[in-house]
Amino acid sequence: MNVTHHRTAEIDGIGIFYREAGPADAPVVLLLHGFPTSSHMFRNLIPALSDRYRVIAPDYPGYGQSAMPDRAQFAYTFDRFGELVDGLLDRLGVTAYAMYVMDYGAPVGWRLALKHPERITGLIIQNGNAYDEGLKEFWDPIKRYWASGAEADRKALHVLVTPGITKFQYTDGVADVSRVSPDNWVHDQALLDRPGNADIQMDMFYDYRTNLPLYPSVQAYFRKHLPPTLIVWGKNDTIFPADGAHPYKRDLPDVEFHLFDTGHFVLEDKADEVFPLIRDFLDRKISKSSR
Incomplete structure (x- = not known):
């Protein structure tokens, strides 16, 4: 088994932790991880791939072990996250890569793909959105905040960083919860509870509105470049339901499409089914790609 290294690089003055x-x-x-977690969500996938692939999993600012700069000096936006991940890859000398995108990782990854389409060797998409159809009822309170920008609507979203909702994200739609380690929500909640982090999360909820206008460009990228794509999606997810998975077939006719009987965090309870699919996909589609 290959060793996983835990490192931090200073990118644009921000400490970016990565595995x-x-x-x-x-x-x-x-x-590329989602909310409310970090590269911790890939702790089991990394050793499953690293015998044959160079695997890099960063934490965004304010998440995991990366720096959490003051909101007064740092803009918590998906644009900024994309710039910092791009800067990290430049620092590491990476000029071609497949992307695994999940939740927030999708809009971060789409920015990289739009900026450097020639660098993307393949996509693995897990409950990450690129279509309007994927934003259902769960998003209604967030959309109200987008529309109003009002403090009352912002405060209403604080429930999304509470322990009950953090646990819900790991357990909702999961048939056998005993397969999901409770360390997940304990770990994530401890980081959410850091002073000032809740406001960072509210900033990110508000900035998510900037992703929707990118969807046509992202879909055009799919149609033009046809990146090899594997979808491994939890079909019982309340946050990103399967309604958001099916539209990928419109723009990626050769997509390898798999829905699993689970919720938001597919890798937690379906690793035995998902890991072999990921390995097989990478071995067929990118094992001979340029570095």
């Missing part, structure tokens, strides 16, 4: 494993000259797989 890295695998041969330095192997094809790169970039793992």
Whole structure:
């Protein structure tokens, strides 16, 4: 088993933590995490891939072990996250990579793909949105905040960073909750509870509105470049339901499409089913890609 290294690089003055494993000259797989977690969500996938791939999993600012700069000096936006991940890849000398995108990782990854379409060797999409159909009832309170910008609507979203909702994200739609480690929500909640972090999350909820105008460009990228794509999606997810998975077929006719009987965090209870699919996809589609 390859060793996973835990490192921090200063990118634009911000400490960006990342996990890295695998041969330095192997094809790169970039793992982009979602909310409310961090690269911790990939702790089991990394060793499952790193015998053959160079795996890189960063934490965004305010998440995991990366720096949490003051909101007065740092803009918590998806644009900024994309710039910092791009800067990290430049620092690491990475010029071609497959992307695993999940939840917030999707809009971060789409920005990278739009900026550097020639660098993307493949996509693995897990409950990450690129279509209007994917934003259902769960998003209604967030959309109200987008529309109003009002403090009352912002405060109403604070429930989304409470322990009950953090646990819900891991357990909702899961048939056998005993397969999901409770360390997940304990770990995530401890980081959400840091002084000032709740306001960072509210900023990110508000900035999510900037992703929707990008969807046509992202879909055009799919149609033009036809990146090899694997979808591994929890079909019982309340946040990003399967309504958001099916539209990928319109723009990616050769997509390898799999829905699983689980919720938001597919890797937690379906790793035994998902990991072999990911390995097989990467081995067929990007194992000979340029580094």
